[in-house]
Ligand code: FAD
């Protein structure tokens with residue numbers, strides 16, 4: 001009787017620290033990896049995302065084989081329907097004493113795997129994902145102690161726990177925990193944006209690109225622009241490049257919007273951390289070291305580290321604490337169908353068109369595009385929460401439900417009623433004008449509220465305030481805005497609301 005184990009490695013678990021691989025015994029255990037239909041089609045994934053995952057999986061397979069592991073790998077062309085079917089096929093080939101898996105990042109798969117033990121009549125060990133810096137249990141323990149779960153307090157705890165940007169006496173470096181106030185500059189072409197280095201594609205990646213182009217003809221994504229790292233070494237080179245070229249300006253322009261660049265000074269590392277090509281603590285430590293070496297200001301390093309050590313871990317904690325109910329929340333009862341142009345980017349709103357087009361073509365949008373351009377529009381227009389979330393899950397290369405859902409449903413759409421954010425991230429065209437230079441190229445004017453040429457964000461913003469006045473009334477942080485609206489003359493309000501309905505009818509389609 002053999003005690004060989006079947007170790008299943010998923011497409012976003014390509015880490016050398018994957019707990020399922022930690023005790024794997026080359027020559028005894030078998031690692032299984034599978035490109036499967038179910039994972040590839042459960043939303044209309046961007047082709048960049050599928051290509052990134054398949055190419056990184058194939059490179060990881062070779063890496064494991066190089067380290068002596070037996071890896072049974074199923075190519076997409078073999079037509080395996082699901083991960084469950086891949087396991088079933090393996091169990092038909094050999095006897096295994098147990099199936100070992102690192103817990104998956106999405107609830108639907110976690111729920112399915114909970115059935116595997118009885119389904120396969122085999123032990124199934126689902127291990128904690130040790131690649132996160134706060135386990136689900138630890139997050140829940142922290143959350144149990146608070147009435148409202150604010151990221152800032154969680155983040156301070158993580159800084160202390162991991163000794164990041166901390167003085168010897170336990171106080172934060174520089175005397176402050178958070179330098180966000182210094183990180184909000186708008187974009188007026190103040191400095192040159194460095195060109196991103198191109199990555200050389202090997203035969204494995206070229207094969208995958210050809211496969212994805214052929215197998216997913218109706219999906220978004222232009223693979224002639226594919227420029228993502230597919231190995232640990234390449235991902236590390238991308239991070240090194242960011243620390244050299246982007247980090248110094250990252251903080252200052254973190255909230256900026258630029259006509260000239262899809263990524264500005266952002267790091268483009270979320271996709272690598274999320275699939276295991278980079279480790280989050282090492283990423284934070286490298287950025288901290290860059291500050292110690294004098295390569296950036298403290299505000300830039302702190303601003304970056306807060307996103308990874310704070311937001312990323314906090315978001316994951318929120319997901320697992322509140323799923324599965326969280327997915328069905330719809331605080332503002334937003335149900336307007338997603339306009340078809342979300343899949344083409346064909347709208348005259350310049351900021352929105354640019355954010356959508358680069359998202360669809362490259363699989364990437366930076367945070368302010370996701371939150372204040374696309375998400376803000378979806379919030380103001382009352383777009384259907386579930387449809388918007390599915391869209392976000394499909395179009396970004398870094399999208400996995402554990403991170404996409406709280407960011408979209410909670411942060412951008414406030415559909416959880418404020419479980420995460422203390423107020424909705426709703427803003428008019430003036431915010432977009434302040435943060436960037438799209439408005440100079442746009443046919444709409446942020447200075448106009450109604451009439452031809454008025455920026456649609458303006459009237460939609462006040463319509464949103466008017467519609468949800470009662471729901472927002474108890475929120476102290478909204479008081480000023482609500483009073484501004486209430487103080488307006490009735491005729492003024494009527495004209496704005498009338499125009500907003502026209503905008504919804506003409507720009508969004510369907511003025512329900
Ligand atoms: P940078 O701006 O350089 O930030 C550095 C790193 O911080 C990122 O790589 C990421 O690992 C982390 N980070 C920053 N903000 C967040 C956040 N809010 N939540 C989690 N991690 C964060 N991020 C995803 O990884 N996957 C998603 O599917 C995703 N969907 C989003 C949807 C919406 C509506 C919004 C508002 C945000 C979403 N984010 C998501 C968070 C954030 O926008 C991306 O992580 C970031 O834009 C990735 O680009 P970057 O690597 O250049 O990030």
Ligand code: DLZ
Pocket residue numbers: 009010011012013034035036037039040041045049050053083104105106109400401
């Ligand atoms: C996103 C994705 C895709 C497109 N394809 C696969 C695949 O073929 N095989 C696989 O193991 N994983 C894939 N993934 C990642 C999974 O969807 C991911 O592991 C789950 O969503 C859990 O986070």
